Structures are given as C-alpha cells and as structure tokens.
Amino acid sequence: MYLVVEQLLNGLQFGLLLFLLAAGLTLVFGIMDFVNLAHGSLYMMGAYFAATFVAWTGSFVLGALMALGATLLLGIVLEYVALRHLYGRDHLDQVLATFGLILFFNDAVRLIWGPAGLALPLPAWLTVPVQIIPGVYYPAYRLMIIAVALAVAAMLYLVVMRTRVGMLIRAGASNREMIGALGINIKLLFTLVFGLGAALAGLAGLMQAPILTVQIGMGENILILAFVIIVIGGIGSIRGAFMAAIFVGIIDTMGRAFLPDLLRKVLSGAAASTAAPALSSMLIYLLMAIILVLRPEGLFPAAKR
C-alpha cells in the first residue's frame, strides 16, 4: 500500500515537471501556431544558468531566481532576434530553423561550459527525506518540485483566466487576425508569451538539474514527452497540458514500477526483465495513439473559432 502511495507521488512529481515544459510549448504552439523544437534547449539553458548562478551566489534559491530571469530574457531575445521572422512561414521551415537552434545551443554550451557537464548540488535542508504519513518517507526536494509546480499551475490559471493579458492570450488563441484588427499589439503579446514559455521551460530545467546532471542535450529526450503531452491534452490548452502531463507522469512511473512484476507472472524471469522496461516506455505512446484515434483534437481542446 505504502509502495503505491510513494509511486503515485513519484508519478505526480514527474508529471508536474513535464507540465512546466509542456505549458510553454502548448502556449507557443497553440497561440502563435509556431513549432518550437528549441524549447528543450531553453530547458537546458535554465539548468546551466542555475548551476552557474548557484555556484556564484552560494544560494540555491537566489541562483534559481536569477536563472529564471535569465531564461525569460533569453526567450525574449531569441523571439525578437530570430523567431519572429518565422511566424509567417510554414511548419517545416519552423522545424528546420528551430532544429538549427538546438545545434546552436548545444555547441554554444560546449564552448562556454565545456563538454563534461555540471553538477547542481542541493542545500542541506532539501536533501533530507520527509515523513509524509507514518512509515512513508519522501525526498524533500521532490515534494518541493510538486509544491512549486502546483503553485505555478495555479498562477498560470489565474493569469490566463482572470487577467486582461490572459484574455488577450485566449483571444489570440482563438483568432489571431481578429485581435490584431482590434488594435492589440500582437507582436508584443507574442514576445511576452514566448518569454513566459521560455521561463517555464527554464524552471523545469533548473528544478530537474539537481536530480539529473546538467549536460548537453538534456532537453532533447524530454521534449518528445512534452510534445506527446500537448497532443494528448489538446494543442493550446493549458488545462489539457496539466491533465495530460499528470496522466503521462503517473502512467510512466506506474508502468515502470509494477509492469515487471506483472509480466513475471506470465513470462519467464529473464524474458520479463528484458521486456518490461521496453513495454513500460511504450505505454505513453500507446495512450497517445488511442487518444488520437478516439479524440483527435485531444482531451481538453482549446476553444476554436
């Protein structure tokens, strides 16, 4: 029983982290109709900035905040310098250009920080396990990820649903030409949205950094999952991204945790041990395929024109 609780928490934590990455991606894809493969690079930059600033300042929280600001700025600069020239082009051009950006960022990181990767050590107060219910301990840092990501999700919901900027973002998602015609500065709006998406990716990267290592190409595998999530959740929908991310996180973790034991009941030990990891990593793609067949627009599609 405790095992299930702990594994659910593991899945929730993984899912919420994926949500941060997917939220930025779905905003940019849904509202600006722009495919940004370099989103994973912003995730990587968030982690590298955090490792650097934390080492400079000696404070984890301060360094993380500085890294967040730096990724936000980087996102805005990137949009202003490169990406805004690609909005009118078709998706293939955007994919090519942003794939080029991935290569650019990977080599820039290699030049600046070297090929070996960095470590981002946690402060002592975050490395202790916390007793959540009697007998169940959970790493404090993973609990913090859950708390921060939930807070960000709530803030995002309030901003998008309750503020004027949020109204414009939603309007932009349903009909871009119309809000342009109504005299809204759509260029500025896009820059802001992109910056916000970058900051969210950076936040995901810097929070993941102490668990993994900070290394070149760290954003590429996880970006695929983020795309799966926005497809499952419905492109452009924050709520969809949130629900889908938690689904994916929990299914992935539960698959890894319990599938091997289930398979061992049917197959021989060695075959089960080999097949289980392969099968469990396929589960989320199976989920995506089923959802694409049953609800091609995703679980919670954004309202369209």
Place this chain on the structure above:
Amino acid sequence: MKKAFWLAGAMALALAQPATAADSIKIGFVSTFSGPTAVIGNDMRNSFELALDHLGRKIDGKPVEVIYEDDQQKPDVGKQKTEKLVQSDKVDFIVGYIWSNVLLASLKTAVDSKTFLISANAGPSQLAGDLCSPYVFSTSWQNDQTPAAMGLYMNQKGVKSVFLIGPNYAAGKDMLAGVKSTFKGEVVGEEYTVWPSQLDFSAELTKARNSKAESIFVFYPGAAGVQFLNQYAQAGIKAQIPLYTAFTIDELSLPLQKDNAIGIPGAQEWVNDLPNAENKKFVEDYRKKYPGLRPTYYGAQAYDAAQLINSAVVAVKGDVTKKDAMKAEMEKANFKSLRGPFKYGNNHIPIQNFYLQDVVKDADGQLSLKTVATIVKDDQDKFHDKCSMK
C-alpha cells in the same frame, strides 16, 4: 599572395600524402565522441595519444596513423564506422568500444575481414564465449568479472540480501548476472531501466527501499552514475541501505558526484594509485599533458591497447601481414600493463586481479579513488569454456 598560399598548401599536401600512405601502421579507433558520454571517449583518446607519445609516435620505427570515429553510443552507427575503417581505410587494427551493444554489432565486420580488434572497454559475455575469435583481444575484462568481484566483497562483509538495479542492455544484464554468480545471500529484487534514455530512478529506488533488502547493487556508467547517486542520496536511502557498485564511480563522474560518492565501494581492475612504475608515469604524464583532467580505467585500458599493438608489430618486425605471428605474440601479453602483469585466457580475455576502491580526499583536497584491498587474484571469466579456441 593568395595564390602562393594555395600553392604552398597543395605542395604540403602532395608531400604529406606519400609519407602516410607508404608505410605506416594504421589504427582505427571507435569510441563515443559526441553526446553526454563523449567525456569517456575523450579520456580514451587522450590516453591512447599519450601512449603513442611514450612510444615516440612510432611503432617499430614506422609512423602511426590513428583514425578516430564517433559511434554516438549507437550500435548501428558503430557498425557503420567499423565497416568504413575496415573496408575503405583498410586499417591494421581497430581499437576502442566503450559499449557492449556497440561492440557486438561491430564484431562480425572486423572478424570477417580478419582485422585485429582490441576492445579497450566493452566485455560482453558472448565475446568471451561463443563469439570468441583469434582476431579479437581485450585489454579490459569480461563484463561479469568486475561485479562478480563485488559480490565476493559483499560476502566478506556479511551482506545477507541485495536489490539489483541496472540498465536494460547487454552489459547491464552481464553485470547483474556477475553479482548473482558470486553473491551468497538472497537477491530480493532485480530491476532493469530503459537505456540510455531513462534518467529518473525514483520508481526503482522506491521499490528497493520497500523490498527491505540489506544492500543495493548498481551498475550505471557515465552520467547515469551521477544521476543515480544524486537520487539515492536525496531520497535519504544513503543513510538506510548501503550501496555497492561496479563502473559507477570513476574520475569523470566523481567531480559531479562529489560527496554523494563518499563511502561507496566499487570494484575495478585498475586504480590510479596502483604502485607499478608504468602506472605512476602514466598518471603523472596524463595530468601534465591534460591539465585539470585525471585518467580513468577507460583510459588505462586504451593505453594498454596501444602497448599491446606495439608488442605485436615489434615481434613481426613491422610486417603486419604476418597475422598468425602477431596473434601468437599478443597471446603472451608481452608488455608492461598499467594494472601490473596479467595473462591471457584461451579466449583472449585477461586473467587478472580485481581491487576494492574507495573515494577519499587526496593531498590536493580533491576527491579521488584509492585502492583499499585486493578482492580476488588471477580471476578468469566463467565463459572461457564456451570459447572454441583452446
């Protein structure tokens, strides 16, 4: 001016061409030079280059040409690069291979063309058994040997039960099988993770803790070892269940693992402080030539591969067409290995000692690896009976 420059360049090329093509020893080197594990490939290349420096950049008086190829840690790419080296570059030796799955994919190409292949790291069980070949030598080990030594050490410590975690590929399976072959206690669980993409081990660590095992054994080479130790410490399991490892803590991962690695034992056939003269010179010169870096066992094995090649070519007086004579010479392991003297088994896998290593702070205040004890002497892999060479 510009014309003169091009002319000079063309002349230099024209002059350089025959010098290399005429009579040189050609060595192909397949390793990982891109992606997160490129640091391992770089270390192997650095050590191989250092070995050539120590040999005066010549083998039996002939210049050496090394062609480095990047396998991207992918079996299909490794096979293509091996084919290129064998078929179009027509190299005399192929060296390298970090990853067992890459080596297994590339093996047939080298063996069919009767090109000597020297594995400087990967040691899949198949290579020691059914797939052994007169043209294949190892300067490392068979995968099962190192974890088997760790299993022996765990018996010495009186460990009663273990939870095994490793990556789901050829080497991962060999490693966990290796521990099981010597460990006398109970194996309460065995988990394989998706390789190399899975970097979060929370589900596996949770299971390990709930299994009530007395110890955990892992094999996670490269950056995965850093990630595993991070998560092991953060989950508070470090204070509850001791960890035993093979190939998880080395000089490349240690600067990132930092204090997380302290107190975690590993087994290894080479440690930087082994007290023979060649090893002292290797470690000193490496640190001089590559400031800020420290050699690893990967590098030491690559260095030995260069020495093994040298011994074979010198024995046939530079006539690399005498393959049988070169094979006979290499079987003698007639060179000064950095790990100290060893013999080859019938399957061309070293029969060698395995040491217990620990993480300590050295004289410079840096974390480094130190030999604590010899776990097993003259250990031979358990697959040599399955090899058809006698």
